[in-house]
Amino acid sequence: MKPLLELKNVEAWYGESHVLHGVNMHVAEGEMICILGRNGMGKTTTLRTIMGNLRKRTGEITFAGKDLITTPLHRVAHTGIGYVPEERGIFATLSVEENLMLPPVVAGGGMPLREIYDLFPNLEERRNSPGTKLSGGEQQMLAMARILRTGARCILLDEPTEGLAPVIIQRIGEVLVQLKKRGMTVVLVEQNFRFAAQVADRFYLMDHGQMTAEFPVSELAAQMGMLNRELGV
Numbered sequence: 001m002k003p004l005l006e007l008k009n010v011e012a013w014y015g016e017s018h019v020l021h022g023v024n025m026h027v028a029e030g031e032m033i034c035i036l037g038r039n040g041m042g043k044t045t046t047l048r049t050i051m052g053n054l055r056k057r058t059g060e061i062t063f064a065g066k067d068l069i070t071t072p073l074h075r076v077a078h079t080g081i082g083y084v085p086e087e088r089g090i091f092a093t094l095s096v097e098e099n100l101m102l103p104p105v106v107a108g109g110g111m112p113l114r115e116i117y118d119l120f121p122n123l124e125e126r127r128n129s130p131g132t133k134l135s136g137g138e139q140q141m142l143a144m145a146r147i148l149r150t151g152a153r154c155i156l157l158d159e160p161t162e163g164l165a166p167v168i169i170q171r172i173g174e175v176l177v178q179l180k181k182r183g184m185t186v187v188l189v190e191q192n193f194r195f196a197a198q199v200a201d202r203f204y205l206m207d208h209g210q211m212t213a214e215f216p217v218s219e220l221a222a223q224m225g226m227l228n229r230e231l232g233v
């Protein structure tokens with residue numbers, strides 16, 4: 001079966017700085033993959049390159065049969081792919097509900113507000129609170145919810161657990177399991193290896209702008225020695 005998202009030999013640059021050196025990656029529909037790697041290896045850049053935020057890029061990126069390299073930046077979300085950046089991008093002066101309603105529904109199947117509140121009950125409780133008053137966990141959930149409303153069927157999540165308390169991390173894990181049950185495709189970048197090990201189906205290890213290893217969760221135990229050497233997990 002053809003992957004939903006596929007990168008072939010993708011290279012990308014920030015100005016003169018060559019950061020991705022031939023990234024190969026594929027994600028099946030409904031799969032949750034996790035990109036592991038030390039700081040600065042190109043994980044965030046991979047997500048930004050898929051979304052078209054880095055325009056200087058070569059190789060092939062296809063999503064749902066569409067060529068994303070030639071898709072204009074403002075049309076990428078219309079293909080059904082959404083990005084939740086590490087900094088979350090919540091509008092501080094707007095309420096939770098205004099943050100949710102602001103981005104347009106750009107692809108078919110956008111999650112209605114009612115379903116979003118069922119998935120994130122604490123967002124409903126806080127629907128009138130301004131972005132500035134939200135905890136880190138609430139901000140992360142709002143950032144994810146906002147992307148689900150746009151109609152994305154594949155979400156790219158950059159370090160969703162960063163800086164969050166264990167109980168909130170567990171809640172985010174539960175949401176990801178729910179999304180997976182609904183058939184959502186997820187690309188996760190995570191430093192929190194213990195969290196990723198509980199939710200991901202398959203792993204990529206990124207090193208100096210390339211994927212240097214790939215294995216399914218069933219091989220995790222056998223790969224621990226290698227991961228320990230590479231990441232110190």
Ligand SMILES: Nc1ncnc2c1ncn2[C@@H]1O[C@H](COP(=O)(O)OP(=O)(O)OP(=O)(O)O)[C@@H](O)[C@H]1O
Nearest residue numbers: 014015017019037038039040041042043044045046
């Ligand atoms: N806006 C930018 N301009 C120039 N270089 C950048 C920019 N953003 C990142 N880089 C460089 O690109 C390389 C890859 O960074 P990237 O953020 O993709 O790594 P990462 O694996 O996501 O690590 P981290 O977890 O630290 O974010 C690093 O050398 C970084 O310094």
